[in-house]
Amino acid sequence: MKKRSWAEPYKIKMVEPLNMLSKKEREKAMEEAGYNTFLLRSEDVYIDLLTDSGTSAMSDRQWAGMMLGDEAYAGSRNFYHLEDTVRDVYGYKHLVPTHQGRAAEHMISKILIKEGDYIPGNMYFTTTKLHQEMAGGKFVDVIIDEAHDPNSEYPFKGDIDLDKLQNLIDEVGADKIPYVAMATTVNMAGGQPISMKNLKAVRELTKKYGIDIVHDMTRVAENAYMIQQKEEGYQDKTVAEIVKEINSLTDHATMSAKKDALVNIGGFLATNDPRVFEEARNMVVVYEGLHTYGGLAGRDMEAMAIGIKESVMDEHQKARVGQVQYLGQKLLDAGIPIVKPVGTHGVFLDAKAFYPHLTQDEFPAQTLAAELYVDSGVRAMERGVVSAGRNKETGEHNYPKLELVRLTIPRRVYTQAHMDVVAESVIEVYENAKNARGLKMVYEPKYLRFFQARFEKL
Ligand code: PLI
Numbered sequence: 001m002k003k004r005s006w007a008e009p010y011k012i013k014m015v016e017p018l019n020m021l022s023k024k025e026r027e028k029a030m031e032e033a034g035y036n037t038f039l040l041r042s043e044d045v046y047i048d049l050l051t052d053s054g055t056s057a058m059s060d061r062q063w064a065g066m067m068l069g070d071e072a073y074a075g076s077r078n079f080y081h082l083e084d085t086v087r088d089v090y091g092y093k094h095l096v097p098t099h100q101g102r103a104a105e106h107m108i109s110k111i112l113i114k115e116g117d118y119i120p121g122n123m124y125f126t127t128t129k130l131h132q133e134m135a136g137g138k139f140v141d142v143i144i145d146e147a148h149d150p151n152s153e154y155p156f157k158g159d160i161d162l163d164k165l166q167n168l169i170d171e172v173g174a175d176k177i178p179y180v181a182m183a184t185t186v187n188m189a190g191g192q193p194i195s196m197k198n199l200k201a202v203r204e205l206t207k208k209y210g211i212d213i214v215h216d217m218t219r220v221a222e223n224a225y226m227i228q229q230k231e232e233g234y235q236d237k238t239v240a241e242i243v244k245e246i247n248s249l250t251d252h253a254t255m256s257a258k259k260d261a262l263v264n265i266g267g268f269l270a271t272n273d274p275r276v277f278e279e280a281r282n283m284v285v286v287y288e289g290l291h292t293y294g295g296l297a298g299r300d301m302e303a304m305a306i307g308i309k310e311s312v313m314d315e316h317q318k319a320r321v322g323q324v325q326y327l328g329q330k331l332l333d334a335g336i337p338i339v340k341p342v343g344t345h346g347v348f349l350d351a352k353a354f355y356p357h358l359t360q361d362e363f364p365a366q367t368l369a370a371e372l373y374v375d376s377g378v379r380a381m382e383r384g385v386v387s388a389g390r391n392k393e394t395g396e397h398n399y400p401k402l403e404l405v406r407l408t409i410p411r412r413v414y415t416q417a418h419m420d421v422v423a424e425s426v427i428e429v430y431e432n433a434k435n436a437r438g439l440k441m442v443y444e445p446k447y448l449r450f451f452q453a454r455f456e457k458l
Pocket of ligand 1 (some may be wrong): 051256
């Protein structure tokens with residue numbers, strides 16, 4: 001069959017000019033930012049691939065929805081629209097809006113975790129794990145081994161290893177495991193999906209022991225798209241149908257709507273359990289705001305409701321994931337070491353393979369993100385030893401097997417030409433890799449250190 005290309009299912013109505021500094025200016029900016037891309041000023045960045053979080057372009061429908069904001073303190077019309085949407089599109093019964101995902105993680109962790117509990121999950125996520133620990137729990141990684149191997153081509157590297165989960169249950173007892181933390185597309189593994197087959201098996205096992213499943217549904221529609229593309233029996237199902245099926249296998253959900261749901265701010269906690277709902281409604285007024293706005297403006301909730309509906313459209317996901325795959329394929333064709341297979345929200349560079357001469361104590365991924373910025377003004381994010389933080393008990397660095405730099409693609413923002421420019425820069429940095437020197441950390445914040453840590457060149 002002749003190859004037929006995909007194209008974006010939209011045209012561009014408004015543009016935002018980009019700024020490009022000279023190489024000398026970029027070197028100065030990077031040094032001033034302590035070799036941490038989080039500390040750069042956005043105006044000093046040319047193509048911003050730091051994150052796909054809150055960086056999406058909203059549609060004309062969403063912007064029109066912003067004008068329909070009902071900014072009443074209580075009972076905003078937009079809350080009820082959002083609540084109906086979460087029920088219709090996602091299938092969860094009860095909704096508590098929050099300003100973003102970590103606020104929902106905070107509440108569910110406090111509600112369900114007791115001191116000394118264990119929380120198995122398909123790889124850690126920074127904020128998720130921290131909230132589990134702050135509530136007195138201990139995170140246990142039960143993702144399949146393939147997820148820690150950047151070269152494994154297994155299509156569902158987000159899958160949970162059922163033996164690892166069973167072993168934990170046998171070891172600590174089901175009463176010490178309030179829930180399994182299950183993320184759809186596993187961010188830290190490279191945006192890798194979980195399969196429906198695996199999720200069904202996890203549901204069966206947890207049901208047997210009365211253990212809940214908390215679904216981090218931040219990128220659930222992207223995961224559903226991968227199931228449609230790769231899992232047997234799902235080719236004729238729509239993304240929307242697959243999203244609903246995934247959610248139906250879980251009990252509660254935390255959402256950072258800043259990703260899948262195409263808004264610049266917003267999130268929620270959803271649950272089918274009326275007791276959890278009751279507690280969350282009590283808690284949200286302490287930390288976020290009334291239960292009908294949870295730290296959001298009415299207009300934000302309206303844009304979120306519309307964005308949720310747009311996010312489960314097949315043609316949207318085809319272009320969204322298609323763009324990520326396009327960049328990934330370009331890098332693979334050039335022989336660049338990246339996490340395989342390419343995931344859904346970004347391309348992850350294997351910094352250990354770029355810099356075999358650097359130890360993890362010299363922060364290879366942090367170094368690579370800095371080099372890339374200096375080369376072209378492309379901003380990426382470290383996802384390695386800095387992000388992994390320290391062991392709560394020993395105080396030592398956690399040394400993750402994966403030492404990655406994430407080129408995260410905002411939704412509906414950049415064009416294929418931008419992807420070409422990014423690929424050329426990555427290739428250039430790879431060609432000069434042997435000249436790179438590592439970094440030393442000179443300032444380390446207490447929590448989520450990757451955001452604000454500062455470094456100097458060795
Ligand atoms: O940034 P928040 O608080 O809206 O959401 C936290 C969060 C929870 N789960 C997952 C899988 C995430 O990816 C996530 C946030 N991710 C960010 C900010 C990222 O750059 O990937």
